Structure formats: structure tokens, C-alpha cells
Amino acid sequence: DLIKKYSVNENKIRVLYHAADELFCKNNNEEDLLNTRKKYNADTGYILNISSSDPRDNTVTVIRAYEKARRKLMPLKKLIIFGDISPKDMGLEKLIQEFKLENSIIFTGRLIDEELVALYQAADLYIDPSLYEGFGFQVVEAMACGIPVVTSNVTSLPEIVGDVGILVNPTDIDGLSSAVVEILTDSVLHRSMCQKSLERAKLFSWDKTTRETIEIYNKLLS
Numbered sequence: 001d002l003i004k005k006y007s008v009n010e011n012k013i014r015v016l017y018h019a020a021d022e023l024f025c026k027n028n029n030e031e032d033l034l035n036t037r038k039k040y041n042a043d044t045g046y047i048l049n050i051s052s053s054d055p056r057d058n059t060v061t062v063i064r065a066y067e068k069a070r071r072k073l074m075p076l077k078k079l080i081i082f083g084d085i086s087p088k089d090m091g092l093e094k095l096i097q098e099f100k101l102e103n104s105i106i107f108t109g110r111l112i113d114e115e116l117v118a119l120y121q122a123a124d125l126y127i128d129p130s131l132y133e134g135f136g137f138q139v140v141e142a143m144a145c146g147i148p149v150v151t152s153n154v155t156s157l158p159e160i161v162g163d164v165g166i167l168v169n170p171t172d173i174d175g176l177s178s179a180v181v182e183i184l185t186d187s188v189l190h191r192s193m194c195q196k197s198l199e200r201a202k203l204f205s206w207d208k209t210t211r212e213t214i215e216i217y218n219k220l221l222s
């Protein structure tokens with residue numbers, strides 16, 4: 001973007017990646033995972049999405065893709081949406097009522113970090129069809145917690161996720177739905193994606209970011 005929009009010489013650009021907080025990690029304690037699911041009345045599992053009132057978060061598309069996917073999932077999975085988002089103010093209530101999803105979608109509002117980590121850890125899948133991300137903290141957090149990721153094939157997200165998640169055009173409701181169904185109905189694929197998520201997340205660490213930042217300053221000062 002810097003090169004294309006501002007004609008910056010690419011030799012002057014160095015990309016440093018951010019990372020997830022160390023709190024975000026895989027939890028192998030089945031009792032903890034079960035308790036989280038029970039807390040949200042989602043004993044059969046759930047799909048997680050992090051959203052806000054920002055249109056780029058593409059929440060309507062998440063709900064539409066979920067509605068298509070859930071028909072093909074057995075047992076049924078709930079959709080949990082975390083973040084500062086008002087279903088009523090955003091007109092989502094009408095859509096949810098139209099699809100008869102009142103008992104299938106849960107809006108958590110904001111939670112403390114430990115509760116968010118638990119939500120990631122117990123999720124079956126993370127979906128994030130964002131229209132634009134400068135980095136994509138949420139997909140890294142999801143990968144660090146060892147869950148499969150379905151996300152957009154635009155802006156920074158393909159670079160962050162690599163080949164460990166399923167990348168879909170963020171406006172392609174059918175494509176997003178198919179990706180969700182594919183992962184949640186294929187246990188071998190699901191396990192493989194969980195492991196690949198963990199491996200990919202190791203590429204992003206604040207220690208690495210710090211070392212690379214210091215290297216840049218040393219080079220500039222030398």
C-alpha cells in the first residue's frame with residue numbers, strides 16, 4: 001500500500017509483525033473447555049466471531065453464512081459473537097428473527113481478557129470475513145489457541161494466515177458457509193487445521209518484534 005499509494009521506495013520499508021498476548025494459548029483441559037461451553041449454553045459446540053459496529057467487520061455476512069452452514073451441521077453449533085456490538089442498533093435483530101436464530105446466536109459484549117481466551121480455546125472454529133485488516137490480531141489469537149480459521153482472502157489476512165486456514169472472498173456467503181461445513185464435518189481436517197494453527201502462531205511473537213525493531217534502530221544509528 002505504501003509503495004502503490006505514496007510511491008515510497010520499497011528499500012525503505014521493513015515489515016514487522018505484531019503478535020498475540022501470551023495469554024492466548026491452547027487449553028487441553030477438557031473440563032475447562034466443557035465449562036466454557038456450558039456457560040454459553042453451547043454444549044454441542046460453537047463457532048466464534050469477534051466483531052464490532054465497524055462495517056468492515058462484516059457481521060451481517062457472518063450471520064448469513066452461519067445460517068446456511070448450520071442446516072448442514074449435526075449436532076448443531078451455536079454462533080458466539082464477541083465485542084462492542086449492538087444487534088438492535090445495527091439492524092441485526094431483524095435478520096436474526098428472519099432466520100429464526102434467536103436461540104442460536106449469542107452476543108457476549110465485552111469481556112475481560114481471560115474470558116475471551118477461554119472463548120477462543122473452547123471454540124470449534126473461528127470465522128472472520130473482515131473487509132480490511134491492517135494486521136489481523138484476532139486470527140493470530142485464534143491460531144495461538146489452536147483452533148481452525150476461516151477468514152478473508154484480502155488485505156493483510158492471507159499473509160498472516162498463510163496456508164493453514166481457509167481463505168474466502170469476504171462477500172462470498174456460500175463460500176464462507178461451505179468452508180465452515182467442510183471443517184466441522186471432517187474430523188481429520190479439523191485436527192490437522194488445529195495443529196497447523198498452533199505451528200503458524202509461533203511465527204508471531206513480541207520477542208521477535210522487539211529484536212527486529214532494535215536491529216532497525218541499530219542499523220539506522222550505525
